[in-house]
Amino acid sequence: MGAPSIDIAILGGGLSGGLIALAFAARRPDLRIAVFEQGERYGGDHVWSFFESDIEDGGELLEPLIAARWPGYEVRFPGRRRHLTTPYRSITSERLDTRLREALPAASLLTGARITEVSAQSVTLADGRTFQAGAVIDARGASGLPHMVGGWQKFLGQMLRLSQPHGLDKPIVMDATVRQFDGYRFVYALPFSAHDIFLEDTYYADSPALDRSALRQRIADYAAREGWQVERVEYEEAGVLPVIAAGDFDAFWHAAAPDGTGRAGARAGLVHPLTSYSLPIALRFALHLCTLDKLSAEAVGRACHAWAREHWRGGRFYRMLTRMLFGAAAPDQRYKVLERFYGLPEPLIERFYAGRSNHTDMLRVLAGKPPVPVGRALASIMGQGRPLAPLGDRT
Template sequence: MSAPSTDIAILGGGLAGGLIALALAARRPDVSVTVIEAGDRCGGDHVWSYFATDVKDGADLLEPLVAARWDGYFVRFPKRSRALRTPYRSITSERLDAVMRSVLPPERLLTGAVVTQALADRVVLADGRTITAGAVIDARGAAGLPHMAGGWQKFVGQMLRLKVPHGLTHPIVMDGSVSQTDGYRFVYALPFASDAIFVEDTYYADGPEIDLPALRERIAAYAAAQDWRVEAIEYEEKGALPVIAAGDFDAFWQATATPGVAQVGARAALIHPLTSYSLPIALRLALHLCTLDSLSGEAIEKACHTWARRHWRHGRFYRMLTRMLFGAAMPDQRYKVLERFYGLSERLIERFYAGQSNQMDMLRILAGRPPVPIGAAVASLRGKGRPLAPLGDLK
């Protein structure tokens, strides 16, 4: 059974695939794009946040996706609390799905469509349909990253509807003053409305396992400690994101890539090595693809591989910091690394999250006595860390 052909087939309607589709629709309207998403809607159940300073180009593409915005944020630690002025934005999967459906013709957005085979010139679906394509971009994410090592950032988040207003004017991007369990733990709280707040319990941990009942209890305990009276849990999300300390990029690419199929997003290791943050990286790549003279499968595959390799080289400093975080500090003491970091200048912090730290930033981050034992810090740089995924785990 055949389906309509397309110039570009994008596998996965999450953040990476969605931004590419929206960028092409806006800036290359002559190109037909088909998004193939296994779920019932694009993006699943997710909240993506970013600092406004992360985005120099392409803010117009993000604007329709923004569900909430604030003119600053808070961080909390046992020995440091701080209000920062950097504007903060949040995108929801609900908004992403709505915008995708408003921009793409219905026949070009296939939801509930499971891919069984992806080749350079066609995509085969579980229902028997075959979509021929001039180019195929795989944006389906990654459960693991073979030939890479590090740790995990795992989380459970809930959108809470409250009985009375919470009184929070700005988001708490990192509350590291909470009890430390299973690695570095912090809570993330986004006030979407006066009586609605998204609370996420997050861990920098050695393993990806998520104890869902325990994290639900901790979210409830955190809300109770803030005197937030919960009326309902409107939705819940969970996940485990790789935090990269080291790896062999060429071996990784050879193990995961399909000849002729471009890889993007987490599937191409296009994440911030330490924060697992991907939004600004995904946006920059989406804008770059729009500038290509040719949007053939070969041209897009080459562009994505080149972009991912450059990102890997650029991430060397952040991978070193990841090794220090996981290898030098005991799990219940890792918060001290972030507590110290948030004492640095606001502009340095902005560049760090954008993945654009300069040489002076790097020196400043490393200057002074580290908040971990010096011997352990040196030893961590010599180690290779824990494997993030065995060879062949990524499908």
């Protein structure tokens, strides 16, 4: 085998793969990077959001991707309405695609690339081309997580153009005053301009089944409830994300990557176990990869496994809360868990979303009478609550 034509092959140009590519381009410009994306543009059609408090390093990589920013946000529940002051930001796939094309040479960006075979040091495409690489990082997402159980966060969102201003000056991150269907349901609203708003209907559900037509109608119903007249739908996105309650990390890792390739994003289990939130984790991981002294296939694969294993270890508290949410609460009563959570101090909420809850935070979250039946809560913590879904099964 001759010398590799590229140093790092990144499979998948979504959020995780895109951030890895941008981090290498900025901090290791000497490396030859290639990003393989099956679609025609990087990122697809997505909006990703984050709290300013999530980011400790690497904010300069996100800055060109930000499409909107707000000084705070709002949550709404049947028994609670609260305005919080943590700055909130949204980035879009359009900006991710533009930034990747600015930061990397055209030869490094392969769209419409359908991958048929992968090894730790090579990528083969459907058109017959094979690329040799020093290391391969697979960031193509995961349709399921084998050897793990939990529930699903599923959503459908639409960017709407309104005929009259909507009147919002900040996002509604959770509006759970809507009728509860199929588990914990809330609407998410991002006001991108006076006439443009992104509405997403989201569910914490036991099944991954996604009824797109029903969700479209519920978005239309919500807009009508708020008195908003929709001129047109600019674009639509939908997804089903795992919410992790328990599992066997080592079995998961070896089942999904027996060939020793590096892995990132959901394919490596790098999501917040309860919120399915991934942006701050993806950024931290991308920056970590840039610090590696050795970038051989073996070294990258080992580094990905070690980082993901540590992330799994650090997620025990959040997985316990997931078990309580799915295993102890009746589907139409799950909103009470989040309603209570949003009565806690704002710094605690910030650390929770960033995945940096300290021991005092954990005690505060668990203190007092739980918003679910005590017996069910204890049973779920012990793994004896309602049966949870196998996350490797999307059927």
